[in-house]
Amino acid sequence: MIAELFTTTVLVGILASGIRLSTPYLFASLGETFGQKSGVLNLGVEGIMLLGAFAAFYTTFITENLWLGLLAAIIVGGIMGLAVAVISVTLKAQQGISGIGIYLFGLGMSELLFRKTLGTVEIVSGFSSIYIPFLSDIPILGEIFFQQNLLVYFAYIMVPVSWFVLSKTTLGLKIRAVGENPEAADTLGVSVSGVRYFTQIFGGVMSGIAGASLSIALLNVFQQNLTSGLGFIAVALVYFGGWRPLGVLVGSLIFSMVNALQLWVQVLNIPIPSDIAVMMPYVLTILALVIAVQRVRPPSALTKPYERGG
Amino acid sequence: MQDFYSKHPKILRAFDILLPFIATLAALGVGAVMLMVFDANPVVAYGALLEGAFGSTNAVADTLVKATPLLLVALGICIAFRGGVINIGGEGQLLLGAVASTLVGLSNPNMPGYLLIPLALLVGFFAGGAWGAIPGLLKAYFNVNEILSTIMMNAIAVQGMNYLLRGPMIDPVQLESASRIPQTARLSAAFDLPRLIPTRLHLGTGLAIIAAFLVFIFLWRTVVGYRIRAVGLNPNASRYAGINVPRHIVLSMLLSGAFCGLAGAIQVYGLHHRMFTDGSATGFTGSAGFNGIVVALFGQLHPLGAIPASFLFGALIVGANKLQRVMQVPSSFIIALNGLVVVFVVSADYWRRRLARRREAEVVGEVTISSEAEVPT
Numbered sequence: 001m002i003a004e005l006f007t008t009t010v011l012v013g014i015l016a017s018g019i020r021l022s023t024p025y026l027f028a029s030l031g032e033t034f035g036q037k038s039g040v041l042n043l044g045v046e047g048i049m050l051l052g053a054f055a056a057f058y059t060t061f062i063t064e065n066l067w068l069g070l071l072a073a074i075i076v077g078g079i080m081g082l083a084v085a086v087i088s089v090t091l092k093a094q095q096g097i098s099g100i101g102i103y104l105f106g107l108g109m110s111e112l113l114f115r116k117t118l119g120t121v122e123i124v125s126g127f128s129s130i131y132i133p134f135l136s137d138i139p140i141l142g143e144i145f146f147q148q149n150l151l152v153y154f155a156y157i158m159v160p161v162s163w164f165v166l167s168k169t170t171l172g173l174k175i176r177a178v179g180e181n182p183e184a185a186d187t188l189g190v191s192v193s194g195v196r197y198f199t200q201i202f203g204g205v206m207s208g209i210a211g212a213s214l215s216i217a218l219l220n221v222f223q224q225n226l227t228s229g230l231g232f233i234a235v236a237l238v239y240f241g242g243w244r245p246l247g248v249l250v251g252s253l254i255f256s257m258v259n260a261l262q263l264w265v266q267v268l269n270i271p272i273p274s275d276i277a278v279m280m281p282y283v284l285t286i287l288a289l290v291i292a293v294q295r296v297r298p299p300s301a302l303t304k305p306y307e308r309g310g
Numbered sequence: 311m312q313d314f315y316s317k318h319p320k321i322l323r324a325f326d327i328l329l330p331f332i333a334t335l336a337a338l339g340v341g342a343v344m345l346m347v348f349d350a351n352p353v354v355a356y357g358a359l360l361e362g363a364f365g366s367t368n369a370v371a372d373t374l375v376k377a378t379p380l381l382l383v384a385l386g387i388c389i390a391f392r393g394g395v396i397n398i399g400g401e402g403q404l405l406l407g408a409v410a411s412t413l414v415g416l417s418n419p420n421m422p423g424y425l426l427i428p429l430a431l432l433v434g435f436f437a438g439g440a441w442g443a444i445p446g447l448l449k450a451y452f453n454v455n456e457i458l459s460t461i462m463m464n465a466i467a468v469q470g471m472n473y474l475l476r477g478p479m480i481d482p483v484q485l486e487s488a489s490r491i492p493q494t495a496r497l498s499a500a501f502d503l504p505r506l507i508p509t510r511l512h513l514g515t516g517l518a519i520i521a522a523f524l525v526f527i528f529l530w531r532t533v534v535g536y537r538i539r540a541v542g543l544n545p546n547a548s549r550y551a552g553i554n555v556p557r558h559i560v561l562s563m564l565l566s567g568a569f570c571g572l573a574g575a576i577q578v579y580g581l582h583h584r585m586f587t588d589g590s591a592t593g594f595t596g597s598a599g600f601n602g603i604v605v606a607l608f609g610q611l612h613p614l615g616a617i618p619a620s621f622l623f624g625a626l627i628v629g630a631n632k633l634q635r636v637m638q639v640p641s642s643f644i645i646a647l648n649g650l651v652v653v654f655v656v657s658a659d660y661w662r663r664r665l666a667r668r669r670e671a672e673v674v675g676e677v678t679i680s681s682e683a684e685v686p687t
Contacts, residue, residue, distance in 0.1 A: 043457065047649070092663075093656040096396045096457045097607070100600055101652030108646025109344075115640045116348055224642070225590065229465050236458045275473035282465040289454045289462075298455075 004268050005261075008140075014260045015144045019152065020218060022256035024049070024210040024227070026155040028234035029241065029248045030162045031206025036238050037166060038199040039179040039301035040088050043099020045207045046231025047106020048080040052211030054110040057222035058117060060124045066216055069124075073212035074205050080106070081204020085197040092305035103231075111224040118222070126220040127151055151213045158206075162245040175199060179299035182306040192306045207231065233285055240288045242296035251288065255281055326662055330608045330619075333658035334626075337650040344646070350637045362632020363625035369632075371509035375581060377624030379404070379573040379595075381518045383602025384609065384616040385525045386442075386569030391611050392529060393562025394542035399445060399460030400570045400599025401591045402467030403438040407571025408578050408594065409471055409479075410437030412585040415497040415578075416479070423500040430501070431517075431575045438571015439564045441467065446563025450556035456563070464599070468591045475587045493586035503580040514580035518620075521569065525613040538562045570599060596627065597648060604652050607659075626651075 004010060028045050035042050042048075052073035060069030080102070087098045127149040136146035166172040177185040178195045186192050210231075215222045233255060241247025262277040342352035363373050383400045390397035397403075411434035418426055445463055448454035475492040484491050503512040529535040540548045541558045549555050577594070578585060587593055605623050609615025630644040 041457075087653055087657050091657040091660040093653070093659065094396075096398060097603055098653050098656045100398060100603065101649045101656065103649065104597070104600060104652060105646050105649030108642045108644065108649060111642035112344075112348075112640055112646055115642065232458075232461045232465070236462065239455060239458060273473050273477065275469045275476065279466050279469035279473075282462045282469070286448070286454070286459055286462045286466075289458060290448060290452050293453050293455070 005264065005270070010264060010268070012140055012143055014257065014264055016147070017263065018253065018257040018260040019144060020148055020256075021259050022252040023152050023155040023213040023218065024230055025234050025237060025252035025255055026158065026249065027151075027206045027210035027213060028231055029237040029252060030155075030158050030245060031203035031210075032235055032238045033162065033241070033243055033245060033248055034166070034175060034199040034206075035196075035203040036302055037179045037243055037299055038175045038196050039182065039299055039304060039306070040084075040196050040200060041095045041099065041235075041303045042081075042084050042088070042102075042200060042203055043096060043232075043235060044080070044084060044102025044106065045203075045210075045234055046227055046229065047103040047110075048077055048084075048204055048207035049211035049214070049227045049231045049234075050106045050110040050225070051080060052077045052208030053215035053226050054113055054211075054222055055208070056212035057124060057215040058113070060126075060216050061118070061122055064124075066127055069216050070209070070212050073208040075208075077204040077206070077208020077211070078201050079204070080208070081201040082197070084204060085200035088305070089193050089196045089200065092307070095303045107225060110226075114222060114224060121221055121223050124216060124220050126216040126218070149217045151209070151217045155213070159245050159249045166245065176299075178306075179301050182301050186306070186308065196306075210234070229282070233281060236285045236289060239298070240285070240292040242292060243299060254288075255284070258284060325665065326610070329658050329662055330655050333654040334608075334622075334651055336658075337647065337654040340650050340654075341643075341647045344643070345637075345639065348639065348643075350639055355633050355637050355639070358636040359626075359629030359633045361629075362636075363629035367507075368509050369628065371507070371511040372628045373621065373624045374515050375510050375512070375624070376596075376627045377620040378515045378518045378580070379577055379598040380602050380605045380623050381522060381616055381620035382573035382576065383570050383598050384605035384620055385518075385521055385613055386438075386566040386573075387603050387606035388525065388609075388611050388613050388616060389529065389538065389562050389569070390566035391606065392542045393538040393558060393566075394545065395446065395449065395559055395563050395566070396457050397442065397445075397460055397563060397566045397570075398457050398600075398603070399442060399463045399567065400602050401595050401597070402460070402464035402599070403441045403567040403570035404574040404577075404595050404599050405467045405471050405591060406441040406567075406574065407434035407438035408574030408585055409474060410434055410571070411575035412494055412497065412578050413479070415501050416494060419498050423498075423502075426501055427503065427579060430579060431572060434575025434578075435568045435572045438574060439568030442567015442570065443560055443564040446560040446567075449563070450559040464591060471585075471594075472587055472589060475585060479585070481584075491586070492589075494584045496584045497578070499583075501579060502583060503576070510581065512580035514576035517576065518573075519617060521572070522613045522617050525569070529613065534558075534561070570602070573598060573602075592645075597645065600652070601627075601648060604648075604655055607655055 028049060032045055055076040056069040056073035059072035060066055084102060087093045088095050129147050129149055132146040136142040174190050174195050177190060178192050182192045214226055237248055237251040240251040258281050265272055265277055266274055345352045345355050362369060364370055387397060411430040414430040414433045445456045445459040448459050449456040479494050481493055481495040503514050505512050537553050538558050540553060541555050545555050601623055605616055605619045608619035633639060634641050
């Protein structure tokens with residue numbers, strides 16, 4: 001039975017779904033990378049993703065317009081990002097714990113809204129696959145890379161964009177400065193709070209889109225706890241990726257491939273208990289953290305609120 | 311303002327203690343808005359909440375029963391936070407304690423209760439401790455962020471529990487039936503923790519309160535406890551003073567997990583008398599692993615402060631269940647409300663720190679004022 005995993009069809013299937021499944025990780029982790037680079041840990045990504053997923057799904061379900069759905073996720077994500085900024089930047093709350101609060105709020109609120117509005121699991125037709133002309137005709141590679149939905153392409157475009165913004169622009173320099181040495185940045189006239197508000201709102205928007213990529217592109221349903229821990233893994237991926245967009249990409253791919261493999265193992269009825277299979281990505285995350293942390297150092301001011309003259 | 315506070319230091323202290331209450335009220339206020347959005351009258355709803363928590367002997371007993379795991383988890387959190395470690399893994403540690411202690415009861419059905427119960431609670435204590443020690447070791451020796459590792463350990467514990475309860479540990483009766491509810495058989499009635507009065511209130515509540523005093527003595531009256539707090543306050547200074555910092559980080563995580571594990575064991579032997587799952591952690595824990603963090607913060611990270619704090623939160627949860635039944639508000643409302651309380655309580659700390667700074671400034675200020683007094687104006 002194990003041998004069935006290695007037929008071309010299955011391997012292509014695993015790789016293609018691996019690429020597809022990496023979208024929520026990518027959006028959420030890239031957004032979180034901006035936030036952590038500026039010194040703020042948002043542990044509530046999971047909760048924001050759930051709210052974004054619901055907003056996108058419900059709006060699409062009512063209006064039958066995917067773009068409005070995506071817009072709803074962006075707005076909800078942005079509002080939640082703003083809330084995180086107020087809590088972490090202005091009120092300087094302990095970030096590890098307030099993030100759990102945001103998560104619980106998102107978990108409860110998205111389910112509450114789901115029960116009060118939809119009640120049962122409904123289906124929408126989400127973003128469909130776009131066949132990129134010529135490229136999608138390439139055997140095997142075309143099927144893996146160029147027959148994906150719009151949000152998958154968008155997520156992959158965001159990788160170089162994030163890299164460029166963080167490494168090559170003034171904005172990126174400010175973000176890094178605020179995360180490494182807020183006192184110095186402040187002295188040079190950079191608004192520490194301003195930059196952190198920006199990264200948190202941006203991170204919230206990205207988490208919202210990550211949720212939408214699940215509810216209106218990948219799964220096309222909404223149900224309680226749709227994300228089931230994915231948002232927490234996304235936060236860990238930022239550590240794993242060494243706070244670099246390219247590292248985040250590698251991490252996201254490893255995880256989504258493991259997930260895809262685990263799904264196919266179940267599809268092919270290979271006798272591994274599904275609970276144990278689901279456990280694997282988390283075990284892998286811990287191992288990955290052990291390895292990753294030895295290589296790179298987190299931003300110096302990560303989780304430390306900035307106090308002028310303090 | 312400064313004058314007012316310096317003349318009335320007691321008001322400042324009262325404010326410190328009152329602040330979490332104000333924050334909780336604010337969270338309930340936001341909750342009221344949410345209720346109104348969902349066409350529920352918040353006055354009626356919160357009335358039901360109060361009645362559900364305190365309305366009868368049974369209600370008060372239920373509140374105490376709910377407070378018990380919260381108090382034990384909060385004690386664990388106090389130890390970790392005092393040691394400078396953020397333990398978000400209470401959920402997983404609680405599950406480990408529950409599963410391990412259930413195994414003890416299932417595999418020794420004929421042992422007398424007075425032997426088995428202490429043994430099972432002890433096993434739960436150490437199982438949770440072992441689960442907590444892993445992120446502790448990873449932090450102390452591999453520099454892995456404990457917030458992330460404990461969250462991952464939670465997810466692993468949930469899946470492990472699901473596997474055991476759907477497979478090896480499932481109730482043989484369920485195995486026969488078509489529904490196959492993932493739960494163990496009921497433990498022998500001889501293993502039930504004694505009930506205190508004819509309600510659900512059990513001995514576990516008393517044990518938790520005793521544990522609170524023990525943790526207080528441990529942290530403030532023993533050398534090891536002193537070292538843990540020293541490491542939490544200033545790891546560098548502790549290192550220079552010759553304290554083995556990594557070892558004390560592991561120890562504080564181990565003890566933290568142990569009290570969460572004990573909470574799980576007491577939930578099994580005092581309340582449920584079996585282990586069950588709905589696929590998530592919350593199904594069994596009721597988010598006690600997370601709520602215990604809020605309780606600990608509410609009690610100012612002091613083991614004795616956690617006692618009234620856990621009672622308050624127990625009341626909130628029991629009352630919310632009533633609210634759910636009376637008002638037909640889905641239980642997810644309570645999860646969201648919980649989240650709001652967490653956010654508001656940690657955010658409110660901002661004002662406490664501001665006042666603390668003002669107090670410091672006053673000490674400096676007095677000196678300047680007295681020197682200024684010499685200068686004729």
